[in-house]
Amino acid sequence: MVNQKQSWGIIGGGILGMTLALRLAERGYKVTILEASSKPGGLTGSINMNGIVWDRFYHVILMSDLNTRKIIKEIGLEHNLKWVETKTGFFSDGKLYSMSNIFEYLKFPLIGLVGKFRLGLTIIAASIIKDWRRMEKIPVEKWLKRWSGKKVFEKIWLPLLRAKLGEQYKETSASFIWSTIQRMYAARRTGLKKEMFGYVSGGYDRIISAFVAKLTDSGITVITNYKVRKVYSDNPGRITIEDGYSEKIHFDAVISTLPSDISVNIAPDLTIKEVEKHKAIKYLGVICPSVILKKPVSQYYVTNITDTWPPFTGIIEMTALVDPRELGNMHLVYLPKYAEPDNELFNMNETELKDYFINSLLRMYPFLSEPDIIHWSLSKAGRVFALPTLNYSVNLPSVSTSMYGYYIINSAQIINGTLNVNETIRVAETKLEEILRE
Ligand SMILES: Cc1cc2nc3c(=O)[nH]c(=O)nc-3n(C[C@H](O)[C@H](O)[C@H](O)COP(=O)(O)OP(=O)(O)OC[C@H]3O[C@@H](n4cnc5c(N)ncnc54)[C@H](O)[C@@H]3O)c2cc1C
Structure with a gap:
């Protein structure tokens, strides 16, 4: 006791x-x-990118993140929280599509009407199901194929699963997709059905500094x-x-x-x-380059990628959420790739990785060229999240x-x-x- x-x-x-x-x-x-x-902060720590200090791994706050918002309030930063309506994109078959509302979804050419109906049904099913323990017993592939069908699974879900989980998706349970959809749904429930995402002005650097100050004021020793x-x-x-x-x-x-x-x-x-x-x-790690650009690449905070050639999981355009003035009027994108800790990418040297990632970025956005890239930095972590296995x-x-x-x-x-x-x-x-x- x-x-x-x-x-x-x-x-x-x-x-x-x-x-x-x-x-x-x-x-x-x-x-x-x-x-x-x-410095404290761990995965929420920051880096200095050519004079711009921001999170080394991208972070967004959802309206439904009540625990995060509670801490932000306790450390005195609630008035610095900014909410922004964001958009989501899809990069499929070499083209970029907006996927931010039902009309855009209906126009999405990669799957037919039946496929779209089944995909929509899958998302609704996952948002309604309450019994996550049952989802834990079913392989994610089996559950998604049952609801979305084989075609939609292969065209949409499989590239997304591979991007986030590598080949480990085969060992992952349906609770992974369930909890992902639940989180996105909760965000919309609290936020007028729109994709409202938030950040604290100054990023996590400011949150961690205020948090550490609160700890010290509370008599905690930080070594x-x-x-x-x-x-x-x-x-x-x-x-x-x-x-x-x-x-x-x-x-x-x-x-x-x-x-x-x-x-x-x-x-x-x-x-x-x-x-x-x-x-x-089992843990998955992440390789997460951050690139400072002279111009934006899109209007999407997240661009999901269903094509298999880009080495990254998706593109996070931070300045589609954060006011570029916070970042010296520059534009910040992250190119995350989730992988098992023993993946060869973790052993590639930085020059090789830079060529591989930047060349793919330039191929995706042909209007972008080398002189638009102001700065590149590489952050990686071998053990980021525990794989939700069966x-x-x-x-x-x-x-x-x-x-x-x-x-x-x-x-x-x-x-x-x-x-x-x-x-x-x-x-x-x-x-x-x-x-x-x-
Ligand atoms: C790419 C990426 C994107 C993310 N995006 C979001 C997002 O959009 N929204 C969101 O809410 N969350 C996001 N997260 C998740 C969030 O960052 C984590 O949930 C959170 O930071 C985990 O905190 P932690 O304290 O558990 O782990 P860590 O942050 O890993 O903390 C562990 C600490 O232990 C220290 N340590 C390690 N070994 C030792 C040792 N031997 N002795 C002493 N100290 C040691 C480390 O330096 C570190 O500071 C993201 C994470 C990543 C990687």
Whole structure:
């Protein structure tokens, strides 16, 4: 049983770690965050692109992201939230199509009327279904073929699944598509049926700075450049942390927010069985170039790609959402590619990747040429989201471990949602409640 004097160590200063720390401090605990890099933020961190500071991975806030909006309010930035009606595009058979309303959908030439009807039905079915546990038992391919038919599956769903999941789509359950559609539907339910997306002026750089200030004001210690290498219990009721260089740090309890395999690798005393369970969680990573351009490429925040030749999953045109004045009147696009951590793209050198990605971008938009490209930067992360495999929630390890006082709460605990900041905050809050009730 924990008491109000206890000290807690949080490994990882991403959104999850910061939320846990804040909620623990509010309950009167003494909290320290240990973060490996020089700044907290993790995947929501920023980069400087030729003087323009913005998220290294693209981020958007939905009107239905109530947990994210709650934190934004708590850190005093709610008046800096901007809402914009955005559009979606499709790049299919070498052409760009707008897909932002029902009329455009009906005009979309890639599938016939019957196909469109079945595709629409699939989306409605996924938005109505409530029992996500049932969806977890069905392979995504089987479920989509049942509702949309083989043709629509091959023309539309398969390229989209491959883009987001690589060949791992074969192991993925229907809950993946269910939660994606549910999130998009929730966004429209709250927002007048229009695609209203939001961002905070200044991007996540500003959110993280305000969040860190709130943590410090709440008495939380944030230690950066501290990469945890070992966690163990050398005294009953005490957890010790080492980075291999500095002095050991002792806590009454520790929560790791790192990916599951890393969380068990740093804790050598865990049982083989629980280590296996954590290591069975498969992750997908992302390679995400960001390109600063002199001119826009489209009017779409997201352009989905059904052609197979571009190396990227889709195009995110940030400045179709964010006012270009925030970015020095330049235009920012991200070219994300999701892939398994051992995908060869992770080993390609930056020049090779740049040629590969930029050449494809120029081929997609022939009006664009090399001199329009002002800056390129490459961000990558090997373990971004846990693959929702069949019966995912049933096989998920508990957040408590056999080492008393050591817990693992990470985004792999998102069981009926997609990976996003809103779900990450929800997992932090609900799982923390669970362990405090223990
Ligand atoms: C390409 C991309 C696009 C996205 N788009 C959106 C979006 O539009 N909207 C949205 O809401 N969400 C989006 N997300 C998701 C969002 O970024 C994540 O949900 C969230 O940032 C996850 O936070 P986390 O704390 O769980 O993990 P992380 O951010 O990964 O935090 C883990 C932290 O642990 C640190 N760490 C690692 N090893 C150690 C160690 N040994 N010792 C100490 N510290 C360590 C890391 O440096 C990191 O800071 C996107 C993510 C990506 C990658």
